[in-house]
Amino acid sequence: MRGGWLKIYALAYLVFLYAPIALLPVFAFNDGTIIAFPLRGFTFQWFAELGRIEALHGAVLNSLMIAVTTAILATVLGICAARSAARYDYPGKRGVMGFIMLPLVLPEIIVAVSLLVVLLQLGLSLGAWTVILGHVLICTPFSIAILNSAFQNLDRSLEEAAVDLGETPWSTFRLITLPLVMPGIISSLLISFTISLDEFIIAFFLTGTEPTLPVYLWGQLRFPQQIPVVMALGTILVALSIILLTTAEYFRRRGVARAGGKDTGGFL
Amino acid sequence: MTKPIIQLQDVQKYFGDYHALRGINAEIDEGEFFSLLGPSGCGKTTLLRVIAGFEDVSTGRVLIDGKPMEGVAPNRRPTNMVFQSYAIFPHLSVARNVGFGLRRAGLTKDELGRRVGEALEMVGLSGYGARAAHALSGGQRQRVALARALILKPKVLLLDEPLSALDKKLREQMQVELIKLQRQVGITFILVTHDQEEALVMSDRIAVMFDGQIAQMDDPEVLYRRPKTRRVADFIGVMNFLPAEVLFEAGEKIEIEIAGLGRAEISSDQAPRGGGDGATSVGFRPETLTILYDGQQATDREARAKVEEVVYYGDMTYYDVRLEGTDKTVRLSMRNVFGREVLPIGAEARIAWSPGALVLFR
Ligand SMILES: Nc1ncnc2c1ncn2[C@@H]1O[C@H](COP(=O)(O)OP(=O)(O)OP(=O)(O)O)[C@@H](O)[C@H]1O
Numbered sequence: 097m098r099g100g101w102l103k104i105y106a107l108a109y110l111v112f113l114y115a116p117i118a119l120l121p122v123f124a125f126n127d128g129t130i131i132a133f134p135l136r137g138f139t140f141q142w143f144a145e146l147g148r149i150e151a152l153h154g155a156v157l158n159s160l161m162i163a164v165t166t167a168i169l170a171t172v173l174g175i176c177a178a179r180s181a182a183r184y185d186y187p188g189k190r191g192v193m194g195f196i197m198l199p200l201v202l203p204e205i206i207v208a209v210s211l212l213v214v215l216l217q218l219g220l221s222l223g224a225w226t227v228i229l230g231h232v233l234i235c236t237p238f239s240i241a242i243l244n245s246a247f248q249n250l251d252r253s254l255e256e257a258a259v260d261l262g263e264t265p266w267s268t269f270r271l272i273t274l275p276l277v278m279p280g281i282i283s284s285l286l287i288s289f290t291i292s293l294d295e296f297i298i299a300f301f302l303t304g305t306e307p308t309l310p311v312y313l314w315g316q317l318r319f320p321q322q323i324p325v326v327m328a329l330g331t332i333l334v335a336l337s338i339i340l341l342t343t344a345e346y347f348r349r350r351g352v353a354r355a356g357g358k359d360t361g362g363f364l
Numbered sequence: 365m366t367k368p369i370i371q372l373q374d375v376q377k378y379f380g381d382y383h384a385l386r387g388i389n390a391e392i393d394e395g396e397f398f399s400l401l402g403p404s405g406c407g408k409t410t411l412l413r414v415i416a417g418f419e420d421v422s423t424g425r426v427l428i429d430g431k432p433m434e435g436v437a438p439n440r441r442p443t444n445m446v447f448q449s450y451a452i453f454p455h456l457s458v459a460r461n462v463g464f465g466l467r468r469a470g471l472t473k474d475e476l477g478r479r480v481g482e483a484l485e486m487v488g489l490s491g492y493g494a495r496a497a498h499a500l501s502g503g504q505r506q507r508v509a510l511a512r513a514l515i516l517k518p519k520v521l522l523l524d525e526p527l528s529a530l531d532k533k534l535r536e537q538m539q540v541e542l543i544k545l546q547r548q549v550g551i552t553f554i555l556v557t558h559d560q561e562e563a564l565v566m567s568d569r570i571a572v573m574f575d576g577q578i579a580q581m582d583d584p585e586v587l588y589r590r591p592k593t594r595r596v597a598d599f600i601g602v603m604n605f606l607p608a609e610v611l612f613e614a615g616e617k618i619e620i621e622i623a624g625l626g627r628a629e630i631s632s633d634q635a636p637r638g639g640g641d642g643a644t645s646v647g648f649r650p651e652t653l654t655i656l657y658d659g660q661q662a663t664d665r666e667a668r669a670k671v672e673e674v675v676y677y678g679d680m681t682y683y684d685v686r687l688e689g690t691d692k693t694v695r696l697s698m699r700n701v702f703g704r705e706v707l708p709i710g711a712e713a714r715i716a717w718s719p720g721a722l723v724l725f726r
């Protein structure tokens with residue numbers, strides 16, 4: 097019976113984890129303003145309504161802009177860090193890398209509050225850029241983790257061979273290194289984008305007058321009649337996240353396979 | 365008239381505290397097939413990378429074609445390298461790999477295609493241009509790496525254990541192909557290997573390295589017949605050692621007493637002035653001893669021995685024999701001849717040997 101209990105535990109765990117998310121689409125298509133069973137009928141009404149809310153559109157644009165910028169910045173930083181970690185040895189390397197990776201496990205609320213305090217002390221005004229700052233901080237470790245495996249799997253003699261055949265270090269990076277780690281870069285871009293798009297705490301603390309999408313959503317929860325619309329929006333976000341993360345993982349794996357390495361890292 | 369294409373002048377290399385190259389002096393001639401041979405960790409790869417420009421020298425000088433290479437980056441040196449892992453670019457086709465070095469040459473598409481085709485033909489890979497590089501076998505990757513390096517017509521081709529990843533059959537086949545290729549293109553080859561047989565088969569000249577130093581640099585035959593130190597002798601092929609004592613030296617002649625073989629006179633060129641470790645001994649190769657069958661007479665000297673071990677190889681038989689009146693065992697090899705019995709363990713045998721085949725280490 098030991099196996100039996102384990103199975104029940106695993107099942108309960110999965111239900112607990114995913115049932116609430118599964119409820120999102122259920123009520124998003126439910127023809128009623130109250131979130132309760134029994135269901136009342138099928139409707140696209142809530143999705144249609146999404147298209148009419150001006151403030152929502154502002155929040156979506158704001159979030160997209162922040163997510164794209166964050167993804168690019170975090171990935172560029174990630175490339176630099178992963179590359180240096182794979183190629184160079186310097187004193188205190190482990191310590192430095194450890195500190196860079198720390199936000200991965202640091203409670204976001206702490207990052208958010210401390211950033212807020214510092215920014216306010218400096219007398220800077222909050223806005224999209226402060227959210228980007230916070231998001232880059234938490235996305236970079238993910239980016240490094242993904243790119244680390246890409247760079248570590250890259251045989252150093254490939255770069256040396258290119259230099260040996262007459263290329264400069266820079267053209268070698270462009271012709272050999274970049275193409276070979278490109279799947280990792282795409283994966284890092286997608287994951288950073290997704291994290292930033294969904295992130296709430298930092299955005300909540302650091303956003304100025306223009307809320308991001310999650311912050312806007314949270315605001316709407318105070319109005320019960322808005323809840324089905326929120327559900328509809330949530331459904332779209334979940335679907336989008338799943339698609340982006342799956343694509344990211346696909347690229348990461350392809351990168352590992354291409355470099356001929358063994359799959360060791362990854363989050364999915 | 366050959367001239368040196370590579371000159372190494374007291375090359376020293378430190379990795380932090382670790383003294384990897386300890387004063388390398390060598391001149392490598394144009395068109396030579398030169399091998400760096402030594403055990404793992406002796407600095408062969410480091411020396412090759414110093415020549416290629418991937419490592420700076422700590423002190424000393426590297427000259428290629430008479431020009432000092434200090435501060436000259438690898439992409440500006442007239443050398444090309446075949447890496448141990450072959451370093452085939454996995455995202456490019458075979459043709460793009462081979463033509464990679466010509467990217468900056470400003471050739472027309474046709475000209476480039478022709479050069480790549482020639483290079484592929486040279487290594488026996490005609491028609492493979494469109495293949496994806498990651499879909500090649502080990503031997504094919506090696507050929508692509510060769511073609512890619514040779515297409516630039518370097519003055520020197522550097523090869524870091526290019527055959528060690530191949531199985532025995534393919535390795536022996538590639539050895540012959542490499543020798544032919546080198547003769548055909550006339551480029552200086554510098555081959556790194558830890559396989560003494562490979563070095564003997566392929567090279568015009570071999571530098572044996574231990575601990576970051578060149579212990580001996582000679583052509584294969586001299587290296588095999590007249591190793592300068594016991595360590596070199598031990599590293600190359602099989603060598604028997606017997607304790608010996610120098611009785612007296614007179615001009616070109618040295619009179620010695622060998623444990624188990626007795627007195628012998630050798631000439632002074634059999635006693636290299638190498639760095640000895642104090643103990644005096646003589647060395648001789650297994651094939652310089654011969655078992656005398658009934659009716660055969662030694663042309664030079666004779667000794668008696670007892671067969672202790674027999675290793676049969678088909679074309680050859682190796683015997684470990686104990687010299688009479690001693691506890692010394694030596695190995696000898698006999699070519700098997702049709703109709704002649706292989707001696708059994710325990711057999712008494714007469715052995716022919718010759719003082720002229722001895723090397724004295726002291
Ligand atoms: N970049 C480096 N940093 C520190 N030590 C190094 C470095 N490269 C080589 N060494 C050391 O220098 C020594 C010689 O290395 P090298 O690679 O030249 O040996 P090798 O003769 O090619 O051996 P193998 O047959 O195993 O390839 C080794 O002890 C190695 O650990």
Ligand SMILES: [Mg+2]
Pocket residue numbers: 408409410
């Ligand atoms: Mg090596």
